[in-house]
Amino acid sequence: MFPKFKAYINKEMPFLKEKKLLLACSGGLDSIVLTHLCKAANLNIALAHCNFKLRGDESDGDETFVRQLASDFGIEVFVMLFEAEKYAETQRLSVQMAARELRYQWFSGLIKTKGYDYILTAHHADDSLETFLINLSRGTGIEGLSGIPEVNEHVVRPLLPFSRSEILAYAESKGVDWREDSSNVSTKYLRNKIRHQIVPVLKELHPTFLQNFLTTQNHLQQSNDLVLNHLNELKSKLFEQRDGDIKISIAALEQLQPLDAYLYGLFKDYGFTEWNDVKDLLSSMSGKQVVSKTHRLLKDRDFLILSEIKNKVSGTYLVHIDGTLSELPIKLKLENVETLEKQGRNVVFLDKEKLNFPLVLRNWEKGDYFYPFGMQGKKKLSKFFKDEKLDVISKDKQWLLCSDNKIVWVVGKRADERFKVDDSTREIIKITQLT
Structure with a gap:
């Protein structure tokens, strides 16, 4: 040997x-x-x-x-x-x-x-045969x-x-x-029962049974490799990476036949087992979801959103006046500047005297509202999220920067009108969300 x-x-x-x-x-x-x-x-x-x-x-x-x-x-x-x-x-x-x-x-x-x-x-080889039979x-x-x-x-x-x-x-x-x-x-264990009572009979029926089984299993492995190659190629076309999640067109999925086999092949590695629920998700209302131990599959209008379930980072964090704050769940940089530059989703310019430090970074909560920059009047965050077409997963990840319980910035989305730089501003603070 x-x-x-x-x-x-x-x-x-x-x-x-x-x-x-x-x-x-x-x-x-x-x-x-x-x-x-x-x-x-x-x-x-x-x-x-x-x-x-x-x-x-x-x-x-x-x-x-x-x-x-x-x-x-x-x-x-x-x-x-x-x-x-x-x-x-x-x-x-x-x-x-x-x-x-x-x-x-x-x-x-x-x-x-x-x-x-x-x-x-x-x-x-005998272990492989027993596993096959199990x-x-x-x-x-x-x-x-x-x-x-x-x-x-x-x-x-x-x-x-x-x-x-x-x-x-x-x-x-x-x-x-x-x-x-x-x-x-x-023989109280299934594997032992197969080993002692079933495999000997199979080998007795055909002296080369084990070798024939290994040949057959090799063919099955090669067939499985073909299937996996096809599924991986399909995933590269259908699975669109987006902010750590995966976005999949429902219309594209529905064109696949046989649909049940494709859904199993595409999503089995993410821990899903309730395949009827996964299939029903395609025709469900937006917001419906199927959850495995490790992942969540969410219906969002014309798409499914696949995301990994992680321990949600939550709580309240104090944001002090200067420096890059790496200990926060997201990276923010605060700095005093002399002039106003172009404001964007990841950069805001605020009137420093209108803020009370330390600021507070927290998750959004039901009932939250703010005064969107460039608009008159207040708006509930739930309505703002709907207008922004945020799905459930994105809402869960959303952070708010607050001063005295007032929202200063829906981080990465929109600043609050109440803290904007105006003609009376004497000190400007620039806050940047770092990637």
Whole structure:
């Protein structure tokens, strides 16, 4: 197996040879064999072991075994103890999913803090088959049937071309020791049930079933790549970047057929799952929206506005008389000037004596009004926003600069008439919103 492994690394993953690698090592057959293969291939590895304390003394024995292996090989080892059951309860996850989240969060942290380039995991061909069958049983699209990716950002899986039987044969031929996880034989977990009860029957029906599956999955991956290339090209045409958000023409979306498939392909990466709601948004009234855990899709007249949900920056901030105020949620520069220049959306000139410092920067609130520069009389901000055709997302981001509870400037939009420079002005202050 080693010559085949080394050839695979040289051809498909040569980038690993010059990188610092962190190998996820449970102590089981697959990760132990991967450790031996990487060491034989002179890859620069360290081990990372998670002790989830789910199997008592057995879990501690796994930890001891991995520590000893690292010592025998003269490589560094990182070990972390987790309370997976408590995390599962608080996050309302299965214990398996909780362990997975904790594991990968820790791996990502090690990469950042310890200077490693990639995480290596020991997933192999049989794991890919089991994942395929799990996704098939739950209902999925072509992406869910395309298998476990060999490289996914910083996670690399060098054993995917190899079967479990190849890995076992290598370990036995080399006299490699490993730890058996007693939970792997339990069929109360879906993956184990598929592994022990379904896959053996499929392999019995056709001796080359696993190899045939890998060939089919390769075709599916190539088909999925074609779909993704088309969707990315479509996004470059339809998704218009605007102030950190994305604006999409509804008319252009409605021309796509089959519409359901296109909506799924275009928006699935943003966490949406209620696809009927997304489709209904196209014909809804302005202001309607669909929200995922990470993004918001808003109907705004003839467009959909896609925006990332971030922790809203809110509160009240004091703005003092001079200097560039970088500690504010937006960047403002205040300076005394001698002459009046052209005023614009991002620059205002005000009568300094009409202002009471410190000024206050705050979010807009229902009921706010101001006296728009160049106009007579007051206007509610809600009406001003409507005239400016601001959508809900833009309103949420709007800041006001105030003096004694009076709006001085709807920042980036319009100054207030009450604070303008006139013939009686003796001191002029220029305020600039910096990008």
